[in-house]
Amino acid sequence: xxxxxRVQKELQDCDKDKDASGIRVCPKSxxxxxxxxxIPGPIGTPYEGGTFQIDITIPDxxxxxxxxxxxxTKVWHPNISSQSGAICLDVLKDxxxxxLTLKTALVSIQALLxxxxxxxxxxxxxxxxxxxxxxxxxxxxRYWTETFAKNSSLDEKVKRLVEMGFGDAQVRTALESSGGxxxxxxxxxxxx
Amino acid sequence: xxxxLSGEEDDYYYSSDQESLDGLDNEESNLQLVxxxxxxxxVITKESLLAAQREDLRxxxxxLSLKEHHARTLLIHYRWDVEKLFxxxxxxxxxxxxxxxxxxxxxxxxxxxxxxVSHSSMMSCDICIEEVPGYQMTRMDCGHCFCNxxxxxxxxxxxxxGQSKSIRCMAHKCNAICDEDVVRTLVSKSQxxxxxxxxxxxxxxxxxxxxxxxxCPSAPHCGNAIRVEDDELxxxxxxxxxxFCFSCSYQAHSPCSCLMLELWRKKCxxxxxxxxxxxxxxxxxxxxxxxxxxxxxxxxxxxxxxQSFCWLCGEATGxxxxxxxxxxxxxxxxxxxxKKQMERxxxxxxxxxxxxxxxxxxxxxxxxxxxxxxxxxxxVTISEKRQLQxxxxxxxxxxxxxxxxxxRVLSYSYPFAFxxxxxxxxxxxxxxxxxxxxxxxxxxxxxxxxxNVEKLSKFLEEPFEQFDDDKVMQIRIQVINLSVAVDTLxxxxxECIENDLxxxxxxxxxxxxxxxxxxxxxxxxxxxSRSSKEAVGxxxxxxxxxxxxxxxxETSCSSRKRPRKDGSHRNSQTTLLDLNLPAAAMERK
Ligand SMILES: [Zn+2]
Ligand SMILES: [Zn+2]
Ligand SMILES: [Zn+2]
Ligand SMILES: [Zn+2]
Ligand SMILES: [Zn+2]
Ligand SMILES: [Zn+2]
Ligand SMILES: [Zn+2]
Numbered sequence: 002x003x004x005x006x007r008v009q010k011e012l013q014d015c016d017k018d019k020d021a022s023g024i025r026v027c028p029k030s031x032x033x034x035x036x037x038x039x040i041p042g043p044i045g046t047p048y049e050g051g052t053f054q055i056d057i058t059i060p061d062x063x064x065x066x067x068x069x070x071x072x073x074t075k076v077w078h079p080n081i082s083s084q085s086g087a088i089c090l091d092v093l094k095d096x097x098x099x100x101l102t103l104k105t106a107l108v109s110i111q112a113l114l115x116x117x118x119x120x121x122x123x124x125x126x127x128x129x130x131x132x133x134x135x136x137x138x139x140x141x142x143r144y145w146t147e148t149f150a151k152n153s154s155l156d157e158k159v160k161r162l163v164e165m166g167f168g169d170a171q172v173r174t175a176l177e178s179s180g181g182x183x184x185x186x187x188x189x190x191x192x193x
Numbered sequence: 194x195x196x197x198l199s200g201e202e203d204d205y206y207y208s209s210d211q212e213s214l215d216g217l218d219n220e221e222s223n224l225q226l227v228x229x230x231x232x233x234x235x236v237i238t239k240e241s242l243l244a245a246q247r248e249d250l251r252x253x254x255x256x257l258s259l260k261e262h263h264a265r266t267l268l269i270h271y272r273w274d275v276e277k278l279f280x281x282x283x284x285x286x287x288x289x290x291x292x293x294x295x296x297x298x299x300x301x302x303x304x305x306x307x308x309x310v311s312h313s314s315m316m317s318c319d320i321c322i323e324e325v326p327g328y329q330m331t332r333m334d335c336g337h338c339f340c341n342x343x344x345x346x347x348x349x350x351x352x353x354x355g356q357s358k359s360i361r362c363m364a365h366k367c368n369a370i371c372d373e374d375v376v377r378t379l380v381s382k383s384q385x386x387x388x389x390x391x392x393x394x395x396x397x398x399x400x401x402x403x404x405x406x407x408x409c410p411s412a413p414h415c416g417n418a419i420r421v422e423d424d425e426l427x428x429x430x431x432x433x434x435x436x437f438c439f440s441c442s443y444q445a446h447s448p449c450s451c452l453m454l455e456l457w458r459k460k461c462x463x464x465x466x467x468x469x470x471x472x473x474x475x476x477x478x479x480x481x482x483x484x485x486x487x488x489x490x491x492x493x494x495x496x497x498x499x500q501s502f503c504w505l506c507g508e509a510t511g512x513x514x515x516x517x518x519x520x521x522x523x524x525x526x527x528x529x530x531x532k533k534q535m536e537r538x539x540x541x542x543x544x545x546x547x548x549x550x551x552x553x554x555x556x557x558x559x560x561x562x563x564x565x566x567x568x569x570x571x572x573v574t575i576s577e578k579r580q581l582q583x584x585x586x587x588x589x590x591x592x593x594x595x596x597x598x599x600x601r602v603l604s605y606s607y608p609f610a611f612x613x614x615x616x617x618x619x620x621x622x623x624x625x626x627x628x629x630x631x632x633x634x635x636x637x638x639x640x641x642x643x644x645n646v647e648k649l650s651k652f653l654e655e656p657f658e659q660f661d662d663d664k665v666m667q668i669r670i671q672v673i674n675l676s677v678a679v680d681t682l683x684x685x686x687x688e689c690i691e692n693d694l695x696x697x698x699x700x701x702x703x704x705x706x707x708x709x710x711x712x713x714x715x716x717x718x719x720x721x722s723r724s725s726k727e728a729v730g731x732x733x734x735x736x737x738x739x740x741x742x743x744x745x746x747e748t749s750c751s752s753r754k755r756p757r758k759d760g761s762h763r764n765s766q767t768t769l770l771d772l773n774l775p776a777a778a779m780e781r782k
Contacts, residue, residue: 007321065346100319
């Protein structure tokens with residue numbers, strides 16, 4: 002009983018302003034029950050510059066039941082499981098309304114990236130770090146963004162730095178402590 | 194002559210005047226022991242559920258001039274507590290009362306068939322993103338308008354999720370509860386089953402969400418619920434015969450308080466007592482931690498793993514020992530404590546067993562007597578057909594009733610005593626001398642009750658259907674006297690608990706349902722009780738029921754009563770034996 006015509010319309014609608022919003026929804030197959038959403042990491046957050054992919058499953062009762070969404074890109078965030086990518090967000094649960102769409106749900110997820118709610122955590126480890134040691138949280142989140150949500154992968158950076166003559170382990174430590182930023186890591190490596 | 198009540202027997206004997214005995218014959222034909230007074234507890238059957246609900250709905254509808262479905266939304270939100278709802282109205286005003294419950298009642302209340310939605314023109318539905326003709330759109334009271342298909346899809350999901358009681362509007366962040374008539378209409382078109390489910394949920398909310406109403410806990414379930422007038426602690430009897438405590442829904446358990454019963458049931462079910470036995474009789478090996486039983490007189494024990502240890506302190510030792518000591522080991526004073534601890538655990542276990550055995554014995558008797566009920570009633574039937582001077586055998590059924598009631602009280606008086614005079618609950622409440630005095634007082638009463646209950650049981654088991662007139666008369670006198678005696682003793686026991694044992698402070702924690710001489714309150718049929726309230730003592734004719742400013746809806750409800758008349762008016766119509774009166778007074782009546 003899935004209302005495919007509505008899903009179809011949503012996809013068209015989303016496609017229209019994909020350049021302005023940066024949010025995309027694409028079917029994984031022809032069935033329209035499995036989709037992939039893409040959101041850019043919000044500016045001014047540790048997720049900036051990253052592109053995050055979200056697995057979407059359309060349930061039978063859609064749009065009267067909420068779509069199932071979870072991150073397929075690894076994210077370091079209090080309300081997103083660092084293991085499974087599961088998202089703790091009210092509009093995907095009891096606050097879902099049939100008037101919401103896949104796109105508005107993705108916008109809500111993007112907003113969640115900007116404004117974590119550590120008091121209602123999905124990942125207790127991340128939430129604790131966020132509350133107790135915010136700086137460490139920020140650099141870990143940034144490192145994960147660099148590593149998992151950017152086109153240039155960690156291995157490529159490691160490769161480049163190793164080619165400059167530094168040891169592999171040394172390079173990885175430097176990259177991690179500089180939040181994945183190649184230039185900062187290079188400075189660190191040079192200064193000793 | 195037998196002693197029914199030591200020292201006071203004169204008070205409880207009645208004059209065995211032949212004439213006064215005959216006077217009773219015509220009145221006691223009904224087996225039901227219900228007082229003719231107005232009952233406060235009511236049985237709500239599947240059939241009367243709707244009417245019971247309507248009573249509360251009407252109060253809210255009248256006061257706030259609301260439609261039924263709006264009143265229901267309010268009442269569901271306030272858990273059918275009309276008083277609470279009115280209090281919120283007075284305190285916070287109409288608007289916040291409504292908005293708190295997700296109720297939007299527009300001043301210019303738009304009727305659904307009127308045309309703020311144009312019938313012919315096409316409109317856009319934001320849910321399915323389709324152009325739909327206006328007549329296929331529905332606007333909710335909150336103003337949000339979507340197409341009927343989408344509404345129906347939304348209702349279907351919510352009803353199946355079990356959220357019938359509060360289906361919210363589809364618009365994001367709109368808290369308005371959907372109009373139940375709209376839900377019913379739109380769902381029933383395509384899915385009549387689901388509409389029925391929706392109605393059932395709404396109706397059952399009256400029971401599930403209402404603190405004054407509880408399902409009868411009988412198993413298998415009789416289908417009834419019981420409504421009480423105030424939530425004061427009480428025991429009630431459902432029309433199915435099950436007697437239960439309204440506050441904990443367990444079978445009637447006075448004079449035990451709900452708390453005591455909970456502890457007692459846990460204690461009986463737990464393995465804790467067995468665990469206690471193990472601590473008394475075995476000790477864990479310090480090496481492999483298996484329990485080891487002591488096998489001889491000496492305090493050195495050896496585990497199957499080969500480890501020896503001292504029985505008194507549990508410490509690992511060598512094997513070298515004699516009767517008085519283990520070489521290289523001394524427990525000193527510690528030994529004394531351990532001994533005391535063991536003795537204490539043993540004492541606690543025996544104490545529990547003492548009370549539990551008696552509790553269990555009376556429970557078992559109660560079950561046996563319940564089985565005997567039919568046999569005894571059969572004897573009554575046989576006796577009534579015989580050519581005896583005595584035609585009336587209601588003393589047997591009354592005696593039986595007394596027996597069941599007092600047996601139950603007796604059973605639960607043991608867990609009561611276990612906690613009342615034990616350390617668990619009242620350790621700091623009284624000195625040990627005080628406790629001893631109180632315990633003696635209570636146990637005296639308990640023993641007297643026990644003796645009389647057993648006698649009553651014995652007489653009721655006599656094959657009186659084979660006896661001649663004289664002998665039947667003798668048994669009758671015994672049964673009547675014993676019935677009065679056990680009633681009086683039960684009463685005294687409850688008085689003693691209330692006045693001498695539990696202080697006013699503890700009575701707050703340990704609510705104990707009062708003892709009622711005429712038996713546990715039998716909930717009356719919902720219809721009967723309402724009409725008897727209006728016309729106390731009178732037999733309610735169906736035409737009587739629609740009086741005192743009831744509207745037309747009420748009339749339709751009273752016509753529904755008619756088919757049930759035979760059954761439902763039974764309770765209040767028949768003159769019943771008032772067990773409150775001592776037998777002597779009854780005889781003279
Ligand atoms: Zn629609
Ligand atoms: Zn609305
Ligand atoms: Zn029942
Ligand atoms: Zn109780
Ligand atoms: Zn051992
Ligand atoms: Zn020995
Ligand atoms: Zn020892």
